[in-house]
Amino acid sequence: MVSLRVCAGVALSLAVLCSSERPDVMARAATGTLTGRVHVIAHPARRLATAGAYPGRIVGIQGERETSELDNVVVFVSSPLRGDSTPQRVAIRQTNEEFVPHVVAVTTGSTVEFPNDDLIFHNVFSLSRAATFDLGRYPRNASKARTFTKPGVIKVFCHLHSHMSAIVRVFPHPFFAVPDRDGRFTIPNVPSGRLEVTAWHERAGEVTHPATIESGEATELTFSLPLTDPE
Amino acid sequence: MSEQAALRSPRLLVKVLCFAFAVIGCVIVAIFLLFSWQTNARLTQTVVDNMESSQLRFAGIDARLRREHTLQAMALAENPTLKAAVDTYYSERGNEHELGQLQSTIETELAKLQQIMAVPALSVTDVRGVVLASAGPNKSDWPVGARVQLRVEENGTPVETVVLRNGNPYTATAVPLVLGRDVVGEFFLASPLDDAYAVDLANEARADIAILLNGRVIASSTPPSLRRALEGIALPLSGTIVLGQDEFVVQRLSSVDSASVYALGSVATASRTASSETGWVLLLAGAGALLMAVGGSWWVARTVAHPIDRLSHSLATMAKARDFDRPLPPTGGSRELDTLTATFNELRTAVSLAEAESEAAYLGVIGALATALDARDPYTAGHSQRVADLSVAIGRQMQLPDSDLETLRLGALLHDIGKIGVSDAVLRKPTKLTAEEFEQIKLHPTLGARILKPLRFLDAQLAIVELHHERPDGRGYPYGLKGDDIPMFARIVHVADAFDAMTSARAYRGALPIATALGELWRLIGVDFDAQVVQAMAALPITLTEPVPSEEATGTDRPASGALVQFPARSVAHTAHHTQIALRRAE
Numbered sequence: 001m002v003s004l005r006v007c008a009g010v011a012l013s014l015a016v017l018c019s020s021e022r023p024d025v026m027a028r029a030a031t032g033t034l035t036g037r038v039h040v041i042a043h044p045a046r047r048l049a050t051a052g053a054y055p056g057r058i059v060g061i062q063g064e065r066e067t068s069e070l071d072n073v074v075v076f077v078s079s080p081l082r083g084d085s086t087p088q089r090v091a092i093r094q095t096n097e098e099f100v101p102h103v104v105a106v107t108t109g110s111t112v113e114f115p116n117d118d119l120i121f122h123n124v125f126s127l128s129r130a131a132t133f134d135l136g137r138y139p140r141n142a143s144k145a146r147t148f149t150k151p152g153v154i155k156v157f158c159h160l161h162s163h164m165s166a167i168v169r170v171f172p173h174p175f176f177a178v179p180d181r182d183g184r185f186t187i188p189n190v191p192s193g194r195l196e197v198t199a200w201h202e203r204a205g206e207v208t209h210p211a212t213i214e215s216g217e218a219t220e221l222t223f224s225l226p227l228t229d230p231e
Numbered sequence: 232m233s234e235q236a237a238l239r240s241p242r243l244l245v246k247v248l249c250f251a252f253a254v255i256g257c258v259i260v261a262i263f264l265l266f267s268w269q270t271n272a273r274l275t276q277t278v279v280d281n282m283e284s285s286q287l288r289f290a291g292i293d294a295r296l297r298r299e300h301t302l303q304a305m306a307l308a309e310n311p312t313l314k315a316a317v318d319t320y321y322s323e324r325g326n327e328h329e330l331g332q333l334q335s336t337i338e339t340e341l342a343k344l345q346q347i348m349a350v351p352a353l354s355v356t357d358v359r360g361v362v363l364a365s366a367g368p369n370k371s372d373w374p375v376g377a378r379v380q381l382r383v384e385e386n387g388t389p390v391e392t393v394v395l396r397n398g399n400p401y402t403a404t405a406v407p408l409v410l411g412r413d414v415v416g417e418f419f420l421a422s423p424l425d426d427a428y429a430v431d432l433a434n435e436a437r438a439d440i441a442i443l444l445n446g447r448v449i450a451s452s453t454p455p456s457l458r459r460a461l462e463g464i465a466l467p468l469s470g471t472i473v474l475g476q477d478e479f480v481v482q483r484l485s486s487v488d489s490a491s492v493y494a495l496g497s498v499a500t501a502s503r504t505a506s507s508e509t510g511w512v513l514l515l516a517g518a519g520a521l522l523m524a525v526g527g528s529w530w531v532a533r534t535v536a537h538p539i540d541r542l543s544h545s546l547a548t549m550a551k552a553r554d555f556d557r558p559l560p561p562t563g564g565s566r567e568l569d570t571l572t573a574t575f576n577e578l579r580t581a582v583s584l585a586e587a588e589s590e591a592a593y594l595g596v597i598g599a600l601a602t603a604l605d606a607r608d609p610y611t612a613g614h615s616q617r618v619a620d621l622s623v624a625i626g627r628q629m630q631l632p633d634s635d636l637e638t639l640r641l642g643a644l645l646h647d648i649g650k651i652g653v654s655d656a657v658l659r660k661p662t663k664l665t666a667e668e669f670e671q672i673k674l675h676p677t678l679g680a681r682i683l684k685p686l687r688f689l690d691a692q693l694a695i696v697e698l699h700h701e702r703p704d705g706r707g708y709p710y711g712l713k714g715d716d717i718p719m720f721a722r723i724v725h726v727a728d729a730f731d732a733m734t735s736a737r738a739y740r741g742a743l744p745i746a747t748a749l750g751e752l753w754r755l756i757g758v759d760f761d762a763q764v765v766q767a768m769a770a771l772p773i774t775l776t777e778p779v780p781s782e783e784a785t786g787t788d789r790p791a792s793g794a795l796v797q798f799p800a801r802s803v804a805h806t807a808h809h810t811q812i813a814l815r816r817a818e
Contacts, residue, residue, distance in 0.1 A: 098411075127319045127333060155319045162311035165318060165410050202322065203358075203413060 032213040034077070034187040036221035038179045038199050040069045068181050072103045072201055073225065074169050075185045076176035078208060079195035083173035087147075091115055092156070092166050094122045099156065099166030103202070105176045108151055112168055115143035123159040130154050130170065167202055190219075199223035244536040251528035259524055263517040270509055275502050279471060279480055282438070282496040286482035287469070289436045289494060293484050300348075300420070301389045301404055307347065308406045308418045313340040313355065317408055317416040321357050334364065334375075341366040344418075352401070352421040354379070358414060369423055372396035379419075393424070393444070393490040400424040400449055402487055424490060425450050436484070438496040441466075445489045453495065466493050538562035542572060555579050590688055594641065597689075601644055604651060608659050610737050611647075619643035621727035621768075626720075628767040635720075642695030643724045649679025649696065661738035673708045676700050699724040704758045722761040726752065726768055729760065 085107035093100045095117045104112060114124045116138055124144060125134035130152025135144040137160065148154060148170040158164040169176070177185040192215040198208040204226030211219050241249075308314075316336040323330065337355055345353040345366040352369040354362050356379055365373040373379070373396060380394075389406045403421035407414045422428055424442050433440040433452035441451040441461055451458045460474040468483045478498040485492045542562050549555060558576040562568045601615040622643035626636045650658060653675055657668045664672065680697035683689045698721035701707035703714050707725075717725075733748035743751070749769060756762045 102411075125315070127315050127336065129323055153322050155315065155322055157311055157315035157318075159311050162309045162314050163409065163411055165315075167322075 030192055030215055031189040032192050032215055033218040034175070034185075034190045034197060034211060034213065034221065035218050036075070036185060036223065038070060038073050038075060038183045038185065038223045038225065040073065040183070040201070040204075040225050069201070070179050070181060070183055071101055072167075073179055073199060074103060074105045074176055075179060075187065075197065075199045075221075075223065076105070076169075076171055077173065077187070077190060077195055078198040078206075081173045081175060081191065081195070083175060083191075085109060085172060085174060087111065089113065089145075091143075092168070093117050094124075094158070094164070097158075097161050097164055099158075099164055102165075103167045103169065103178065105169040105171065105178060106148065107174050108149055108170055108172050109147065110170070111145050111147040113143050113145040114156075116140050121160060122164075124156055125159055126154050126156050128152065128154040131168075134159075169200070197221055199225060201225050242536075243539055244532050247532035247535050248528050251531045252524060255524040255528055256521060259517065259520045263513065263520070267510070267513050270513065271502075271506060274506055274509060275478075275498055278498055278502040278505065279478075282480040282498070282501060283469070283482065286436070286438060286480060286484075286494045286496065289438070290482055290484045293432075293436070297391070297404075297485070301391075301406070304348065304404060304406045304418070304420050305389065307344050308408055310340055310344065313337060313344075313418070314408050314410055314415060316340065317355060317357060317363060318410055320363060321415060324357075337364040338366065348420060350420040351423055352403075354419055354421065355408070356417045356419070358416055360417070363416070369401075369421070372399055372401070372423075373421065391485075391487045393488040394421075396421075400444055400490065402490065426452065432484075432492065436494045438480075438482075438494040440484075441493045441495055443491050443493065449490070457495075461495075466491070471498070538565065538568050542568060546575075555583060593686065593688070597645055597648070597686075600651070601648060604647060607650075607655060610735060614731055614735065615644050615647060617731050618646060618724060618727045621730060622720075622723050624771055625723050625727060625764060625767050628770055629719075629723075629763070638691045639695070639720050639723060641689070642692035642699075642720055643727060645679065645683065645689070645692060646696050646699045646724050646728065647675060647679070648682055649675035649677065651682070652678040663739065673700070677709050694718045695720045695724050697721075699728060701725065702759050703761055717761075719761075719764075722764050726760050726764045730768065 087109035088106050089111045090104050090106055091113040092104055093115050097118065097120075099114075106112065114122075114135065116122045117140070119140055121137045121139055123135065123137045124146075126132055130150045131146065131148050131154045133146055135146065138144060148168060151170045151172045154168040154170065156166040156168060175187050175190050177187045179185040190213045192213045194210065194212050196208050197211045198206045200206045207223050207225060209221050209223065211221055213219050316333050320330060320333045320337065323333070341353055341355060341364050350367055352365060352367040352373050354365040354370070354373040356362050360379050362373055362375050362377045362379055364375060389404050391402060391404045394401050394403055401421040401423050403419050405417045405419040408416040408418050424444070429440040429442055429450045429452040439451065439453045439457070441453060441458070442449050443461075443466070446463060446465075448458050448461050451461070453461070457474060464472065464474070466472065466481050466483070469481065471478055471480050473479070477500075480496040480498060482494045483491055484494050539562075542559070545559050549557075549559070558579065559572045561572050605611050605614050605616075619640045623636050623640045626639045631639065650672075653671055657664065657671050660668065676697050676699060680693050683693055683696055695718070698710070698712065698717055701710065701712045701717045701721060702725070703717070703722075705711050705713040707717075730748055730752060733743045733751060734745055736742040752760050752765045752768065756765050
C-alpha cells in the first residue's frame, strides 16, 4: 500500500496585500482575479531513492535541471465554465530522457509539440481516453505535434524509455494556472460568482476550495497538497 | 590303534588345518569387521560432508537464482506499455466504464511476461495495492480488485514475502513499477509453497525439501512419514538431525518471514550406493584373505602333520608287514619326532634282540632235542647236523638268499624230530624192518609237524619237516606229492638226508663211498631226487674224509670208515649260536 502521509500542517495563510489592480482588470466589470498560493508540504506519493532497474543513465546534453513539484501542480476552475479558449501552441521537449515540462495545461484545440533534443530516438504515445495516440519514433531535432480537442488528463509516455512520462491537461476554458516556484498563481478574468477552484497534482490528487469571485476584485485562495489518501 | 578308532578320529592334517584355519579365519573376520566398521564410519562422515557442502552450494545457487529472478523481474517491470497502462489506469480511475481497454492492455502485457518468467502467478497492483490484473495458472488466488500488501524496501529493492491467499501460502516478490522517480504500481511474482514447488526444488537441490511455516510443514518432497516426523522439530540452520532411525543433513536454503525452506538429505540413502560398492570391495578382499588363509592353514597343517603322518604311515606299514628288522627312517620334521623315531628304533632293536634271544633259546632246546634224538641211535649220531650243513651248502650253491638258508638249516636240523614218537625198538632195530615197523617210521614227518606246529616262529620249517620224505615220482610219504608240488626246501633236505644216510654206516651195512652215493643220487634223479638239487649237490666241492669215530660213536660198533663231508668253511650266520660242528679235514 502506498502510504500517503497526511500533512496535518496548517497552511500558512499568508496575506498578500499587494494591490494588483491592473487597468485591464478594471476595464471588465464582470470578471475578477483569482490569486493565491499552493503549498506542497511533502511529496504526496512514494518516491524511490533510485529510479527502477536502469538508474543514473545520463545522456548528458544539458546540465541538471532545477525542478520543483510546484511545476507539476495545476490550479484551475473546476466549475463548468465557458470561456474564450483560444488555441495555443506549447512544447514539451524531450531532454535528458525527460519530458520537460512534466505537466502542461492547455485549452481545447491547442497543439502540443514534442521536439526531441536528445541524441537518441524518442517516442510519444498515450493510452488516455481523452487522446489515444502514438507519434512513432523520431530522432534528434525532429518534432511531432498533437492537437488536443477533448478536455481531460492525457498521460504521455515514451515507448523507448519506460521512465519518461508527461501530462497534458486540457481545459475547455482558459481559467487555469501553474504556480511559480514560490507557489503563487494568478488566474485573471474569471467570471464573477460562486465557483469551485481545484489544485491538482498527479499523485497528490485534487484539493478543491469554493471561491466567490467579485467583479474587479482579487480573490485569495490557499491550497495545501497533498491530501489524504484519494480514497 | 584299531581300524575303527582310525576311522573315528579325524586325521591330524584335518585337525591342524581346521584349527589353523579357525584361528586365522577369526582374525581375518575380526579385522574385516573392524575395517568395514571404520570404513563405514568414514564413509558416512564423507557423505555427510559432501551433502553439507553440496547443500551449502545449492543454498548459494538458490539465493543467486532468486536474485537473478528478481533482477529479471525488475528488468521486465521496465515494460513501457505496462507502466503507461498502469499509470493511465490510475489517473482515469474515476471513469470505471472506460477502463476496459486499459485493463486488457495490462492483462496482455502480464500474460506475455508470465510466459517469459513462467511463474505460477504474476500480478500488477496500483499504488494502493489493489490488483489490476493477474496472469498465470494460480491467478485465481490473485483476483482483480483484491488488496495485496507486499513489502518493498525504501530504495526500491524487491523483497520476498510470504503471503496467504485464499489460505494458500505464497512466496511473492514485489517489484515496483517506477515512472521517473515515482512508484506507479507494483508488479509481483508469486509461487505457491506447495508440494510441487518443493519437488521442483528437490530435483534441483538433489535433496529432499521441506517448507515450514511457523514450525509447521506446509509442503515437502518427502514421504508422509518423514513429513510427520518433521512436525514440531526445531530444525537447525545447518547441521545434522536424527529422525526415526535415520540421520539427516539439514541446511536452511532460505527464510522469508516465518516460512523457511530446508534441504534434507538422508545419510543412509546417500551412503547406500557408496557403501555397497566399498562393501563389495571389502567382501572380495575378505574372501581373498580367507582363501589365502585356507592356503596358509593347509601349509601349516602340512608342515606340522606331514612328518607325523609319514611316521605313522611307516609304523602302519611296518606293523602290517610284521617287518621290524629295519629301523624307522628319521622324519626330519622336528627334534621331538626324531627323538620319538630314535626311541622307537631303540625299543625295536631291544625287542628284536629279546625275540632273537628267546628264539635262540627255543632253537637251542630244539637242537638239543634233535641231538638227543640222533644220539638214541649210534648210527645216526650227528645226522641232523650233517644234513643241516649239507642242505645249507646245497642251498647256497643254488644261490638261495641268506634268510632262506637259515630256514633251510633249521628245518634240516629238525627234520627228523618226529622220530621222538618212534619207539627205540623200531628205530634202533639192527635188522631189516618189517612193513609194520616201516609204517611206524613213515609216521615221523607228520609227527614232527605236529610237534612243531605250536611254535609259530618255526612255520617256515614245518613244510621241510613234514615233506622231507616226498619224492618227485609221487611215491614218497606222507602225502605222495609229485615234482613241483614239493617245496624246494623239502627237496633239498630230502637229497641231503639220503646222501648222509648212504654215506653213513648202518648196523646192517657199511657206509657207501661218496662217489657211489652221488652215483646213486644221479641214478634216481626224477624218481627219488630232484634234478636241480642233485646238480647243485654234485657241483659242491666235496672232499672225502676218513671216517673218524665221533664222540657218540666211540666205543660202539659204528664203522670207522664213516665218511664226513667237509664244506668250505663258511657257516651260516647263526651257526655260532648253536652246536658247534666239528668237521674233520680229510687226511
